[in-house]
Amino acid sequence: xxxxxxxxxxxxxxxxxxxxxxxxxxxxxxxxxxxxxxxxxxxxxxxxxxxxxxxxxxxxxxxxxxxxxxxxxxxxxxxxxxxxxxxxxxxxxxxxxxxxxxxxxxxxxxxxxxxxxxxxxxxxxxxxxxxxxxxxxxxxxxxxxxxxxxxxxxxxxxxxxxxxxxxxxxxxxxxxxxxxxxxxxxxxxxxxxxxxxxxxxxxxxxxxxxxxxxxxxxxxxxxxxxxxxxxxxxxxxxxxxxxxxxxxxxxxxxxxxxxxxxxxxx
Amino acid sequence: xxxxxxxxxxxxxxxxxxxxxxxxxxxxxxxxxxxxxxxxxxxxxxxxxxxxxxxxxxxxxxxxxxxxxxxxxxxxxxxxxxxxxxxxxxxxxxxxxxxxxxxxxxxxxxxxxxxxxxxxxxxxxxxxxxxxxxxxxxxxxxxxxxxxxxxxxxxxxxxxxxxxxxxxxxxxxxxxxxxxxxxxxxxxxxxxxxxxxxxxxxxxxxxxxxxxxxxxxxxxxxxxxxxxxxxxxxxxxxxxxxxxxxxxxxxxxxxxxxxxxxxxxxxxxxxxxxxxxxxxxxxxxxxxxx
Ligand SMILES: [Zn+2]
Numbered sequence: 001x002x003x004x005x006x007x008x009x010x011x012x013x014x015x016x017x018x019x020x021x022x023x024x025x026x027x028x029x030x031x032x033x034x035x036x037x038x039x040x041x042x043x044x045x046x047x048x049x050x051x052x053x054x055x056x057x058x059x060x061x062x063x064x065x066x067x068x069x070x071x072x073x074x075x076x077x078x079x080x081x082x083x084x085x086x087x088x089x090x091x092x093x094x095x096x097x098x099x100x101x102x103x104x105x106x107x108x109x110x111x112x113x114x115x116x117x118x119x120x121x122x123x124x125x126x127x128x129x130x131x132x133x134x135x136x137x138x139x140x141x142x143x144x145x146x147x148x149x150x151x152x153x154x155x156x157x158x159x160x161x162x163x164x165x166x167x168x169x170x171x172x173x174x175x176x177x178x179x180x181x182x183x184x185x186x187x188x189x190x191x192x193x194x195x196x197x198x199x200x201x202x203x204x205x206x207x208x209x210x211x212x213x214x215x216x217x218x219x220x221x222x223x224x225x226x227x228x229x230x231x232x233x234x235x236x237x238x239x240x241x242x243x244x245x246x247x248x249x250x251x252x253x254x255x256x257x258x259x260x261x262x263x264x265x266x
Numbered sequence: 267x268x269x270x271x272x273x274x275x276x277x278x279x280x281x282x283x284x285x286x287x288x289x290x291x292x293x294x295x296x297x298x299x300x301x302x303x304x305x306x307x308x309x310x311x312x313x314x315x316x317x318x319x320x321x322x323x324x325x326x327x328x329x330x331x332x333x334x335x336x337x338x339x340x341x342x343x344x345x346x347x348x349x350x351x352x353x354x355x356x357x358x359x360x361x362x363x364x365x366x367x368x369x370x371x372x373x374x375x376x377x378x379x380x381x382x383x384x385x386x387x388x389x390x391x392x393x394x395x396x397x398x399x400x401x402x403x404x405x406x407x408x409x410x411x412x413x414x415x416x417x418x419x420x421x422x423x424x425x426x427x428x429x430x431x432x433x434x435x436x437x438x439x440x441x442x443x444x445x446x447x448x449x450x451x452x453x454x455x456x457x458x459x460x461x462x463x464x465x466x467x468x469x470x471x472x473x474x475x476x477x478x479x480x481x482x483x484x485x486x487x488x489x490x491x492x493x494x495x496x497x498x499x500x501x502x503x504x505x506x507x508x509x510x511x512x513x514x515x516x517x518x519x520x521x522x523x524x525x526x527x528x529x530x531x532x533x534x535x536x537x538x539x540x541x542x543x544x545x546x547x548x549x550x551x552x553x554x555x556x
Pocket of ligand 1: 302305326
């Protein structure tokens with residue numbers, strides 16, 4: 001069998017039949033209660049957050065939801081969050097910090113929404129605030145990229161102690177189509193752009209951007225979820241015994257190191 | 267120096283479409299001049315330079331390179347550059363990137379898209395970073411992220427405030443995911459500096475978009491903007507394509523952000539040094555005349 005090209009993985013990451021954020025919550029979290037709203041403007045259906053039990057551990061779970069079926073997808077804005085979605089996520093993370101609950105995020109977005117109202121409500125500021133606050137949040141954070149990891153809109157839920165990616169998920173600074181139209185004025189060359197952007201899970205692992213690539217064998221089936229649940233619980237247990245200053249120091253160092261090897265001219 | 271009318275200042279985005287017609291300013295025909303994109307007058311370079319690179323007719327703020335901005339903003343001879351040679355190569359073997367780096371380095375005579383250092387502004391010591399519009403439009407790659415991170419770490423160690431002037435099209439796609447990660451890295455350093463009780467002032471200049479808006483441009487304790495600058499997360503064209511709606515007048519300008527609550531104040535160039543200097547003084551913890 002020929003090896004998957006980067007663009008094959010882009011297509012797989014975007015496939016409609018892939019489990020969405022809510023599927024992960026439903027399968028992994030017992031007694032999940034969804035908590036709505038950012039307490040400032042509204043409730044963003046593109047981000048689902050709440051509390052429940054992961055194995056025996058009380059957790060806060062936040063997931064970007066692309067929706068299932070035409071109507072739901074429209075309601076969810078195809079998983080493109082607005083500022084109030086990021087602000088809801090931050091509110092729930094701060095709540096998790098207060099009650100010493102670990103945070104688990106499931107990320108799947110083509111990017112933060114590019115809309116007039118999103119700009120009016122400060123899309124950039126909302127993402128920026130999450131990056132800052134997540135860096136020092138005094139509770140463990142694990143982020144799992146389950147589909148598309150579109151630029152800053154994905155990173156705003158992925159400043160974590162560990163970041164994992166499913167083997168066909170992608171993580172990219174720009175969409176391959178966007179990149180191709182800038183580079184070659186031809187969005188049809190997206191496959192070439194995907195190759196150049198190094199956006200696969202394996203690429204991210206090689207660059208130290210993520211800790212784990214999760215196989216997709218049996219994806220969406222009970223066996224797949226029970227392995228993922230066990231891995232998340234084991235990692236949470238490992239992170240929870242760390243003193244909080246050490247945990248946040250490690251998180252800072254994790255991101256601080258990114259790009260250091262690529263520097264020259266000192 | 268012309269008096270600047272804060273309220274009647276016309277953002278350039280609206281004016282660029284039609285523009286006002288007016289007679290050219292009297293000048294020596296031999297002197298090189300620049301056409302103002304706002305009022306379309308020919309402004310002799312000597313007049314432009316003598317006016318902080320602002321149009322002498324309509325006060326349109328022309329783009330300034332990072333060295334010009336440093337010398338305009340800081341006390342004479344007070345700037346000491348740090349991490350000057352830091353750069354990154356084409357580590358992803360990205361199509362066309364080596365050529366692009368070579369061209370932009372030759373044209374801008376800078377190694378990277380930001381300069382950092384220590385300086386005094388109106389007698390107050392601070393750390394400073396100034397992004398470079400003539401280096402791939404201030405695009406943020408790993409070297410930009412590292413330099414800004416280091417200046418925040420240096421400022422935290424030495425209990426100094428940071429003044430940052432942003433201009434950027436966002437993360438540098440030629441450096442892939444590692445450029446995106448710089449948003450988190452710099453934000454972490456900003457947070458630590460902030461948690462130490464230290465001041466960070468951002469001065470947003472034209473244009474500041476994408477990953478820089480979604481990180482350190484919007485993380486200042488006090489966010490200032492130049493008049494008429496384009497500031498936003500997504501590009502205007504992308505928003506038009508996504509929403510298929512006509513964008514409102516003055517969308518994504520400094521004035522738009524001010525009215526939506528995302529900018530503290532719009533400060534024309536002629537007042538920037540004094541405003542920033544007095545903010546540094548106000549946060550220095552001493553007595554008023556100290
Ligand atoms: Zn003019």
